Amino acid sequence: MDLNIFDDDFLYDGFQKFGVGGMISAIPHYSSLQYKKNLAIAMMASRGGFSSLDYVKKRFGNTLKINEIELSEPHQIIFEINKYVKQYVNTLSQRIDQIPDKTYPDTFGYLVASVALRRLRTSFKLARFSLFEGFRIESMCIIKLILEQCTWAYSVYNLTNEKVNTIQPSKSINNFKSVYPNIGKIYGEINEVSHLSTSRIRELVDIKDEEIWIKLTSPKDTLHTSLILLLATDIYCITSEIIFKKLLPTVDFINSQNNLPNRNRAFLTDFILFKKRVENLWSDK
Template identity: 25%
Template sequence: MSDFSEDESIRTTSKSSDLDDYDILSIINMSAAVPSNSDLEFRKFIWAAMATYAFGNKSIDNVMKRYDYAWQEWKKGAYERDPLILSLRGMFKIINKVSSDLEKTEVENSLSSICAKAALCRLEASFKAAYGLVRKEYIFETDAVAKVILEQLAWAYSAKGLNEEDLLKLKPNKCITKFKEFFPESGTFYGRINKWAHLDPFIVKQYEKFHNEQVSVVRRSHQNSRESGGTIIMLSLVYLNLVQVLFSIYKKDDFQKLFDKLSSFRNSYEEDLKSDL
């Protein structure tokens, strides 16, 4: 009997449409999420709908016409403006493209190649989840997903070319040492992410204090989450390189363009991070 239900099997091979990116529009005490790729006219309509409700009016068209002057000023903030978030968003667009291109690529008919390809394709959702967690400033959750990404990259690298017996014995958290052949800093990265993804003694003491005071807490941090975003962008470069080395899906010039673009997002992120901290 299969270990997976039909729904779970479908989910492991489908795109992360359930993790679509968004921007937040706000007016007075109301907010609405809109797709990040939605155009200005759509945003104006949503803004007008909220204004109509807030003002107790019934006609959205009337509000759009009557308060157009207010929209002209307000629309300057209708899109995400945080440079760190924009760099992560740009990074994910490239990850999404690479994952989609890999998904369309025919690979050799061996279990190790098929599994390595599937492991890399599914990381599209992991990168998107990590980006969303950074945006919401969840620190432990971001680093936990970063750990999964690194382990999955290491597993895909180790899996390619193995026979079926050895492949079935392969465990992601045991592949980091071999992955150093491809990504020498993987050991350092893994150790750091492992530490960040768990409750260290200092934080445990904080939780004890909060518990005794009957205070509910969520571990969030603007600074730490943004630092974790830098880890995610670095891993995106490793992802692109690994896909190309294992499956050669791009011509040299096409690969270089993607690599340069991704590198520019990383460089911008690092510079903006210095200003943000």
């Protein structure tokens, strides 16, 4: 059974307020103009007490003027990265869900590794939501959890019952360096942000007119964090394919011969393109 916190995509993919005549709703940013018109007609019918949507559409449809709301450039990039991450995580999760349970190796290590990986879709949802809201520190804390669970799953999936309990998630990062050499550097950067210290506190406050203002969000820094989420997605997909390789029809992120990352994976090319966009925007801020 999968753990789900949110049922509506707009909660973590970004949403906008939409209202007619005092009635307010929240709709995804990617909603089409036709969808907005249909929703506006339904709102007008409800507020006016009309039982026929066709009547409202014929009478008022031509008078509707709906302004398109554009995202800021940082939010647009984060929005696109969030959709990209969601696509890869959900697609791989669905492929794993289709594997019959009876085909799983009958070992405790494989069982707990499977549970750890399959529940991470919830963590990715929360990470995407935090990113879009500009919550950099909270995003990093969740991404840290994702990396620890991935590397822990990799560390235990081949172990027997007695040895599984000796592996701690926070200590398993080093075990994954042979697969993903940069994971130590990534994890170190995450720790630096997620662990508040005196030097970090200085970055979270502004002093204006002898008053201290606490920064709750950091849109500029969150842009860089979105790249870290992409790397976490890459690590998640690589780990999942290593563990479920024998049960999946095909693998895309790893070389099936040696369980190392596929250097020609499309994800890597897309990451470079996202990175260039973020760096260009960062340099302009």
